[in-house]
Amino acid sequence: MKRKRVAILGATGSIGESALKVARDIPERMQVVGLAANSNAEKLASAANETRAPAVCLVDETKIDALERALNYKPRILSGEAGLREIACLTDADMVLVAIVGTGGLRPALAAIEAGKDLAVASKEILVMAGEIVMQRARDNGVHVLPVDSEHNAIFQCLEGRFLQNGKRPTLNAQRSTPNAEDSRLDVGRSAFGVSDSVRRIILTASGGPFRETPRKSFDSITPEQALKHPTWNMGPKITIDSATLFNKGLEMIEAHWLFGVEMERVEVVIHPQSIVHSMVEFMDGSTLAQLSYSNMCFPIQYAVTWPDRVPNTLPPLDFSKLSKLEFFTPRYEDFPALNLARRAGETGGTSPAVMNAANEIAVAAFLDRHVCFPDIWRVVEDVMNRHTAIANPTLDAILDADQWARNEAQGCVKSLNRQKSCNDGRGGVSNR
Amino acid sequence: MKRKRVAILGATGSIGESALKVARDIPERMQVVGLAANSNAEKLASAANETRAPAVCLVDETKIDALERALNYKPRILSGEAGLREIACLTDADMVLVAIVGTGGLRPALAAIEAGKDLAVASKEILVMAGEIVMQRARDNGVHVLPVDSEHNAIFQCLEGRFLQNGKRPTLNAQRSTPNAEDSRLDVGRSAFGVSDSVRRIILTASGGPFRETPRKSFDSITPEQALKHPTWNMGPKITIDSATLFNKGLEMIEAHWLFGVEMERVEVVIHPQSIVHSMVEFMDGSTLAQLSYSNMCFPIQYAVTWPDRVPNTLPPLDFSKLSKLEFFTPRYEDFPALNLARRAGETGGTSPAVMNAANEIAVAAFLDRHVCFPDIWRVVEDVMNRHTAIANPTLDAILDADQWARNEAQGCVKSLNRQKSCNDGRGGVSNR
Numbered sequence: 047m048k049r050k051r052v053a054i055l056g057a058t059g060s061i062g063e064s065a066l067k068v069a070r071d072i073p074e075r076m077q078v079v080g081l082a083a084n085s086n087a088e089k090l091a092s093a094a095n096e097t098r099a100p101a102v103c104l105v106d107e108t109k110i111d112a113l114e115r116a117l118n119y120k121p122r123i124l125s126g127e128a129g130l131r132e133i134a135c136l137t138d139a140d141m142v143l144v145a146i147v148g149t150g151g152l153r154p155a156l157a158a159i160e161a162g163k164d165l166a167v168a169s170k171e172i173l174v175m176a177g178e179i180v181m182q183r184a185r186d187n188g189v190h191v192l193p194v195d196s197e198h199n200a201i202f203q204c205l206e207g208r209f210l211q212n213g214k215r216p217t218l219n220a221q222r223s224t225p226n227a228e229d230s231r232l233d234v235g236r237s238a239f240g241v242s243d244s245v246r247r248i249i250l251t252a253s254g255g256p257f258r259e260t261p262r263k264s265f266d267s268i269t270p271e272q273a274l275k276h277p278t279w280n281m282g283p284k285i286t287i288d289s290a291t292l293f294n295k296g297l298e299m300i301e302a303h304w305l306f307g308v309e310m311e312r313v314e315v316v317i318h319p320q321s322i323v324h325s326m327v328e329f330m331d332g333s334t335l336a337q338l339s340y341s342n343m344c345f346p347i348q349y350a351v352t353w354p355d356r357v358p359n360t361l362p363p364l365d366f367s368k369l370s371k372l373e374f375f376t377p378r379y380e381d382f383p384a385l386n387l388a389r390r391a392g393e394t395g396g397t398s399p400a401v402m403n404a405a406n407e408i409a410v411a412a413f414l415d416r417h418v419c420f421p422d423i424w425r426v427v428e429d430v431m432n433r434h435t436a437i438a439n440p441t442l443d444a445i446l447d448a449d450q451w452a453r454n455e456a457q458g459c460v461k462s463l464n465r466q467k468s469c470n471d472g473r474g475g476v477s478n479r
Numbered sequence: 480m481k482r483k484r485v486a487i488l489g490a491t492g493s494i495g496e497s498a499l500k501v502a503r504d505i506p507e508r509m510q511v512v513g514l515a516a517n518s519n520a521e522k523l524a525s526a527a528n529e530t531r532a533p534a535v536c537l538v539d540e541t542k543i544d545a546l547e548r549a550l551n552y553k554p555r556i557l558s559g560e561a562g563l564r565e566i567a568c569l570t571d572a573d574m575v576l577v578a579i580v581g582t583g584g585l586r587p588a589l590a591a592i593e594a595g596k597d598l599a600v601a602s603k604e605i606l607v608m609a610g611e612i613v614m615q616r617a618r619d620n621g622v623h624v625l626p627v628d629s630e631h632n633a634i635f636q637c638l639e640g641r642f643l644q645n646g647k648r649p650t651l652n653a654q655r656s657t658p659n660a661e662d663s664r665l666d667v668g669r670s671a672f673g674v675s676d677s678v679r680r681i682i683l684t685a686s687g688g689p690f691r692e693t694p695r696k697s698f699d700s701i702t703p704e705q706a707l708k709h710p711t712w713n714m715g716p717k718i719t720i721d722s723a724t725l726f727n728k729g730l731e732m733i734e735a736h737w738l739f740g741v742e743m744e745r746v747e748v749v750i751h752p753q754s755i756v757h758s759m760v761e762f763m764d765g766s767t768l769a770q771l772s773y774s775n776m777c778f779p780i781q782y783a784v785t786w787p788d789r790v791p792n793t794l795p796p797l798d799f800s801k802l803s804k805l806e807f808f809t810p811r812y813e814d815f816p817a818l819n820l821a822r823r824a825g826e827t828g829g830t831s832p833a834v835m836n837a838a839n840e841i842a843v844a845a846f847l848d849r850h851v852c853f854p855d856i857w858r859v860v861e862d863v864m865n866r867h868t869a870i871a872n873p874t875l876d877a878i879l880d881a882d883q884w885a886r887n888e889a890q891g892c893v894k895s896l897n898r899q900k901s902c903n904d905g906r907g908g909v910s911n912r
Binding site: 203204206244245246247249316323326328329330331332333334335336337338339345348349352355356357358359361362363364366367369370371372373374375376 | 636637639677678679680682749756759761762763764765766767768769770771772778781782785788789790791792794795796797799800802803804805806807808809
C-alpha cells in the first residue's frame with residue numbers, strides 16, 4: 047500500500063480541484079508533489095499552501111510575483127512552458143495527472159512518459175490528437191496510461207483483468223509468495239492495440255446534454271446560456287458545449303479507440319440521461335459489464351491513483367432506494383452529427399482527429415462569442431474536415447501543424463458564416479438557413 | 480483454448496436443458512462426457528443421443544429399460560445413487576455441473592470435489608446447506624467452485640481479478656512468455672473466506688416476483704397458479720415459488736456469503752423488476768460494477784464453462800434501444816420475511832441454513848398441494864427455525880440430520896396449520912388469521 051506521489055498539471059481547473067479533494071480524502075495513498083496551472087496565481091497558491099507541494103509552476107510568467115506573495119511556504123517556483131515540462135518530469139513523482147484544457151497538455155504528457163512516469167489522462171486532446179504516438183511511447187517506456195474521464199475509467203474498471211500483453215492474456219503466478227506491487231499491475235499502457243479479443247463492443251454512455259429532447263428545428267435559436275446548463279455534470283464552458291453538441295462523446299470515442307486498442311466500429315454510444323452508468327463493455331459472449339456511481343470526478347481520479355487497489359473514502363456510494371430508474375436511448379445521429387464526424391475522423395486516423403478537435407475548439411469559441419449559431423459548430427467542423435487531406439502515421443510536429451492549419455481554416459469558416467447570416471445573439475433572434 | 484469436458488447432473492431439468500444448448504452453441508469449447516437425471520428416461524435418452532455422452536445415469540432404476548430402448552448408441556449406463564456419484568467422478572471430466580433440485584446434489588458435489596473436478600454449482604442447496612464444508616474441501620483439493628446462478632455468476636464477473644489468495648492479491652507474472660492455462664485462472668475455490676478487502680457490499684438483484692406490488696393483506700388469497708407465474712424467468716415450480724416468497728433470494732444471500740467469503744451483513748438485496756442487471760458489487764471506493772444481459776441461463780452456464788475466456792455464441796446481446804429503463808427498489812422486508820430469516824440463518828450459521836432450507840421445501844410443497852396458504856410458507860420456516868438449536872461447525876451427517884429433523888418439524892407445522900384453518904383452494908376462498 048504505497049503512497050502515490052502525484053504531480054497535477056492543471057491544478058486550478060475542475061479536474062485539478064477534484065484531484066485535490068481526493069488527496070485530502072485519502073492522504074495515506076496520495077501525495078501531491080507538484081502543481082502547475084496556467085494563470086490563476088491565487089488558486090494555485092491556495093492549493094500549494096494546502097498540499098505543501100515541493101514544486102509549483104505558473105505558466106503565465108507575469109503572475110509569478112502574485113504567486114510568491116500568496117504562498118505561505120517556500121516551494122520550488124517554476125514558470126513558462128519549460129516549468130510545466132519540469133513539473134511533468136519531477137524525480138519524486140510516480141504519476142502525472144494531465145488536466146490541462148486544450149492542446150497544451152500534449153508535450154508535457156509526452157515528457158512525463160519519457161521520464162518514466164505513469165500518466166493519468168484527463169485532457170481529451172492528448173489521446174485524440176496523438177493517441178498512436180502517446181500509446182506507443184508509453185509501451186516503449188513501460189509506463190501506464192490511466193484514464194481519468196469517467197467514461198474511460200468505467201471501461202477500464204469493466205475490462206480489468208482482461209487486458210492482453212503482447213497479444214497474450216496476462217498470467218497469474220499463483221506460486222509467488224511475496225507479491226510484487228509492480229507485477230500485480232495489469233499492463234495497461236502496453237496493452238493497447240490488443241485489448242482482449244473477449245471484447246465485442248465498448249459502449250460509452252452520454253447524458254445527451256441539455257438538448258437531448260430538443261427538436262432539430264429549434265437548434266438554430268439555442269443560446270450559449272442554454273448550452274452551458276448541463277443537466278448532470280458541472281464542468282468548464284468548452285467541455286459543457288462539447289457535451290451539448292455531443293462532440294465530447296465523439297472525442298471520447300477516439301480516446302477509447304486508442305486507450306483500449308479497439309477498432310472504431312466497436313466503439314458505440316448510448317444515451318443515458320441519469321449519468322449513473324458511466325460506460326459499459328459488451329463481451330464476446332453477449333454479457334455486459336457496467337460501472338455505476340454518482341457523477342463525481344473524484345471516483346475516477348481516485349481509482350487512477352490507487353489502482354489496482356480500492357480504498358475507502360468519504361464519497362457517497364449509490365443509494366438504490368433513491369436511484370429509481372436508469373434509462374437508455376439510441377443517439378439521434380442525424381440531429382447530432384458530432385458522433386458520425388468523430389467516427390469518420392477516428393477511422394481515417396492520422397492527422398484527422400487532430401483536425402476535427404481543432405476545428406471544434408474554434409467553432410465552440412465562436413459560438414460562445416455569439417459569432418455563429420449552435421448547429422454551425424458541426425458545420426464548421428465538417429467543412430474543415432472535408433478540406434483536410436489526412437497524413438498517415440504523422441509525427442508530433444505534423445499533428446501540431448495540422449492542428450494549426452485546422453484552426454486557421456475554422457476561423458475562415460466562422461468569418462464566412464458570420465458574414466452570411468445574423469445569428470442568435472441571446473435576445474431571441476433565430477437565424478435561418 | 481481447451482475444450483472443457485463436462486458431466487451434467489440434472490440433465491433433464493431447466494438448467495440441464497440450458498447446459499445442452501450451450502454445448503450445442505459452443506461445441507469447440509464444451510463437450511458433454513456424462514449425463515445424469517432422476518427419472519425422465521426419454522428426455523435423458525434424447526440428450527444422450529444428441530451429445531453421444533459416453534456415460535449416462537438414470538437414478539430411478541425402474542426406468543433403466545426405457546432408457547436403454549430410447550438410446551440409439553451404446554454408452555455406459557449407470558443407475559441409482561452410486562451411478563450418480565460415478566458420473567460425478569468420471570475420469571475424463573474436467574468439470575461437473577450440479578443442477579439437481581433439492582439436497583440430492585450435495586453428496587455427488589462433494590464426490591466430484593474429492594475426485595479433483597471443478598464444480599459448476601446450480602443447486603442452491605449445496606452451498607446453503609454445506610457451504611463451509613464444500614468450500615473447505617474445494618480449497619483442500621485445489622478445485623474451483625464456479626457459480627451458475629445468474630446472480631452469483633454476475634458477482635463473479637464483477638469480482639474477477641479481485642480475489643485474494645490466502646489473504647493476498649493474486650499477482651501477475653508479466654515476464655512469463657508461455658502462458659500456462661492453469662496459472663491464468665483466478666483462484667476461486669480457494670479464494671473464499673477471503674474475497675478482496677476492496678469489496679464493500681455484494682448487491683443481489685431480485686425481480687421481486689409476481690407479488691412485488693401486491694398489498695400484504697391480499698397475500699392469504701394467493702393461489703399456486705398465481706404464484707407460479709413468474710414475470711421474467713421460466714423455471715421449475717419449487718424455485719418459482721421461492722422467487723415469489725423471496726426465499727430464493729434469501730438462499731442466494733447465504734450462497735454469496737460462502738462463495739465469495741463475505742460476511743452476511745455485507746450481502747444485500749435490491750429489487751430490480753426488469754431482471755437485466757443480474758447482480759452488482761459495490762467496492763470500497765464507492766464505485767459499483769454490474770453485470771447485465773437478457774434473462775437466459777445460457778449466459779452464466781457458458782461463462783462457468785469457458786472462464787476465464789469469453790467466446791462468441793448465438794445469444795442476443797442487450798439492445799439498448801429496446802431496453803428503455805431499469806428500475807431499482809428497496810425490498811419490502813416486513814411483507815416478505817424470507818430475506819430477514821435468511822440473514823438470521825446465515826449469521827447463525829452451522830446447521831441453521833440447512834434447517835431453513837428444509838423447512839422451506841416442505842412448506843412450498845404444502846402450498847402447492849393447497850395445504851397451507853402463501854404466507855404460511857414464511858410461518859412454517861420461522862416456526863421451525865425458532866425451535867432449532869444450531870450446531871456449529873457441523874459434519875455432513877449432522878447437516879443431513881438437521882435437514883431431516885427440520886422436514887419432520889415442518890410437516891408437523893403444516894398439519895397444525897391445515898387443521899387450524901381452511902386455506903385458499905384456488906376457488907377464491909380466503910383464509911383469515
